[in-house]
Amino acid sequence: MSRNEIPRTGMTESILLQLPLRVLLGGVFVYAAYNKIPAIQSFAEAIKGFQIVDSETHSGLIVMAAFVIPWFELIAGLMLIVGFRARSAALGIGLLLAAFIYALLHVIFTDVDADCSCFGDQNMICGSTVGWCQVIRNTVLLVPTVYLLWRGPGRVSLDQIFGKTEQIPAEPGKATQTITYDVDADASRA
Amino acid sequence: MRCMQITSGLLSIIGAAFLFGTVHALIAKPVDISKVDLGDANKPVVGAEPRVPKTDASKGTETPPENGVDETSIDEPAEQVVIKTPEEMPTDARIDENASGIDASVPEGTLTLQQSYDLWEQGAYFVDARHEHEFEAGHIEYAFWLPSTLFDTDSDRAFAVVDRMPPDATVVIYCVGGECDASHNTARRLKQIGFSDLRIMGAGYDDWVAAGFPTEEGGQP
Numbered sequence: 001m002s003r004n005e006i007p008r009t010g011m012t013e014s015i016l017l018q019l020p021l022r023v024l025l026g027g028v029f030v031y032a033a034y035n036k037i038p039a040i041q042s043f044a045e046a047i048k049g050f051q052i053v054d055s056e057t058h059s060g061l062i063v064m065a066a067f068v069i070p071w072f073e074l075i076a077g078l079m080l081i082v083g084f085r086a087r088s089a090a091l092g093i094g095l096l097l098a099a100f101i102y103a104l105l106h107v108i109f110t111d112v113d114a115d116c117s118c119f120g121d122q123n124m125i126c127g128s129t130v131g132w133c134q135v136i137r138n139t140v141l142l143v144p145t146v147y148l149l150w151r152g153p154g155r156v157s158l159d160q161i162f163g164k165t166e167q168i169p170a171e172p173g174k175a176t177q178t179i180t181y182d183v184d185a186d187a188s189r190a
Numbered sequence: 191m192r193c194m195q196i197t198s199g200l201l202s203i204i205g206a207a208f209l210f211g212t213v214h215a216l217i218a219k220p221v222d223i224s225k226v227d228l229g230d231a232n233k234p235v236v237g238a239e240p241r242v243p244k245t246d247a248s249k250g251t252e253t254p255p256e257n258g259v260d261e262t263s264i265d266e267p268a269e270q271v272v273i274k275t276p277e278e279m280p281t282d283a284r285i286d287e288n289a290s291g292i293d294a295s296v297p298e299g300t301l302t303l304q305q306s307y308d309l310w311e312q313g314a315y316f317v318d319a320r321h322e323h324e325f326e327a328g329h330i331e332y333a334f335w336l337p338s339t340l341f342d343t344d345s346d347r348a349f350a351v352v353d354r355m356p357p358d359a360t361v362v363i364y365c366v367g368g369e370c371d372a373s374h375n376t377a378r379r380l381k382q383i384g385f386s387d388l389r390i391m392g393a394g395y396d397d398w399v400a401a402g403f404p405t406e407e408g409g410q411p
Contacts, residue, residue: 037214039342044221049371059223067215072207079203088199095200113370120343128321 014154021144022080022153028124028141029077029093035120036070043070046117050103050130051110072096080148083157090148097138097145104135226378226388235360235387240313243331243404300392306362307403309389314360317351317380319372320395322409330364330395331404338375351410352383360387367394 036043044066048055055062072092079089100118107114107130114130116123126133153159215221301309310316316333318325325335334355340348355361361380365372373390380388391398399405 039339040214040218041221042339042342044223045338045371045375048223055223056225062223063215063221064211066221067211067218068207071210071214072203075203075206075210085199085202087196088203091196092200092203113366115372 011155013151014156018148018151018154019083019156021148022083022086022157025093025141025144025148026077026080026089029073029096030081031122031124032119033070033074033077035122036117037074039120040066040070042120043117046115049112049114050107051112051114052103052106069096080153083153083159084162086153086157086159087149090145094142094145094149097142101135101138101142104130104138108132108135222378222382224378226374226381235309235312235314240311241332242311297392300390301362303391303393303397303401303403306364306391306393306398307401309360309362310403312360314362314389315355317361317363317376318395319363319365319370319376324395326407326409328395328399328405328407330398331406333364335410336376337372338379341379348379352380355385357384358386360389361385362389362391364391364393364395364398367392367397370394 044063047062047065048059053061073096076089076092076096080086080093104116106112112130115128116126116130116134117128118124118126118134125137310330310332316330317336318329318333319337320329321337322335325333329335334351336348336351340351363373363376363380377388377390
């Protein structure tokens with residue numbers, strides 16, 4: 001007798017919402033990494049321009065961030081697209097977005113003239129100079145991130161193929177619950 | 191349990207990013223964000239010939255000549271051109287870590303607006319480190335567009351500009367002024383290439399425009 005675990009997330013939601021959001025959000029970060037990885041020097045200069053840390057005393061930290069952040073974006077973005085450890089990827093992207101928003105606000109409130117370099121030399125919606133547009137854009141990106149962190153990758157994902165069924169709250173405030181469905185028993189009743 | 195799984199997955203992503211980033215750092219060109227050492231502050235001004243502003247009618251229509259000099263401007267009467275010898279130039283007009291600025295409105299070690307204009311008149315090369323759309327909207331007459339990012343995104347185009355300036359020439363780099371980092375980033379790249387006389391205009395392009403100094407519109411030829 002085999003037992004198939006049926007996640008609470010429906011196929012409709014998976015196909016119409018979770019999959020497109022994963023591809024969209026993951027694609028944005030893969031695109032950002034694609035533009036940054038060949039231009040690490042420019043990205044390091046952009047981080048330096050944010051003036052969050054003293055570039056004279058913490059130049060090593062800035063260079064390390066310039067090498068690690070694009071690869072983090074690429075790995076997390078790809079994991080989100082294929083739905084592998086998708087909640088971890090969504091959490092990572094969410095934390096990265098929060099850090100970016102903090103950095104952008106720091107630049108805005110300290111009146112520093114800095115380039116975003118969010119997508120390398122490319123601009124997505126906003127201009128290249130840091131402003132409120134980038135803050136709003138990143139805040140908007142947080143919405144699908146939180147949704148995917150809450151609902152998981154859906155049924156069309158590697159997590160599902162590898163048997164990592166989703167365990168989501170059956171009702172708000174209650175403990176997580178996995179619903180199982182006994183196929184053979186149901187067939188014998190019929 | 192669920193939180194532990196998500197956290198461990200996140201740590202795995204961070205670890206992988208550090209691993210790939212480290213390998214990338216080992217095989218890539220070294221990244222340099224250190225302060226630019228701009229060398230001898232007392233080096234005489236080297237550039238093209240002295241220049242005068244184009245006429246108003248020509249603004250935005252002429253393209254900068256190959257060597258940064260307007261041929262017609264050389265034929266202008268000499269008395270219209272105020273040329274200072276290198277000895278007459280204030281030493282703090284050059285980038286020098288030890289220099290003390292005489293104009294408090296610009297960061298220490300950078301050129302004031304008047305010093306920049308004096309160098310412009312003497313034929314020093316001017317480099318605009320702002321964004322391309324800003325350059326196209328208006329830039330200092332004869333200036334080249336060369337942001338540091340161009341070396342990464344379109345190196346052929348960047349080196350086409352570099353090839354138009356002799357390495358020993360006096361190059362003045364400007365952006366929006368003040369705390370703008372773009373000039374310093376371009377100066378660092380030019381220093382790495384071998385340029386020896388780099389100076390940074392502490393005042394921004396808007397200050398140049400407000401002073402009524404010559405500007406022109408359009409892209410880079």
